Amino acid sequence: MSMRILVVDDFDTMIRIIKNVLSELGYDNIITARNGEQAFQILSKEKIDFIISDWNMPVMTGIELLKKVKGTPGMDHIPFLMVTAEAEKEHIVEAIQAKVDQYIIKPFTAATLGEKIKFALHKKC
Ligand SMILES: [Mg+2]
Numbered sequence: 077m078s079m080r081i082l083v084v085d086d087f088d089t090m091i092r093i094i095k096n097v098l099s100e101l102g103y104d105n106i107i108t109a110r111n112g113e114q115a116f117q118i119l120s121k122e123k124i125d126f127i128i129s130d131w132n133m134p135v136m137t138g139i140e141l142l143k144k145v146k147g148t149p150g151m152d153h154i155p156f157l158m159v160t161a162e163a164e165k166e167h168i169v170e171a172i173q174a175k176v177d178q179y180i181i182k183p184f185t186a187a188t189l190g191e192k193i194k195f196a197l198h199k200k201c
Contacts, residue, residue, distance in 0.1 A: 078105045084115040084129040097186040112136025131160035146175040155196040
């Protein structure tokens with residue numbers, strides 16, 4: 077069975093873009109959520125191998141989700157790729173301190189997203 081990827085974004089178009097890139101890369105076992113809270117509910121019930129999450133979302137943001145995931149035994153090992161428009165250094169530092177595995181700044185190309193996924197997976201091997 078292929079790697080199950082959770083894609084979290086409040087913007088449908090971005091979910092579609094990421095899903096398209098993932099399918100080009102051969103990943104088609106994808107589940108989506110609209111915010112951090114929804115994502116965390118899914119993570120509590122299902123086996124997820126990789127998380128790709130937006131930063132800015134209503135209800136629960138990506139950084140809040142990241143902190144919850146990395147602070148929850150049984151979830152803390154799941155590679156987490158943060159997708160964001162926030163290129164400011166303090167944002168990146170906050171994400172790194174919260175143990176983000178990879179960070180990608182919008183807009184990005186399919187090739188860059190593919191690289192980031194590969195790096196995040198290798199880091200965990
Ligand atoms: Mg957003």
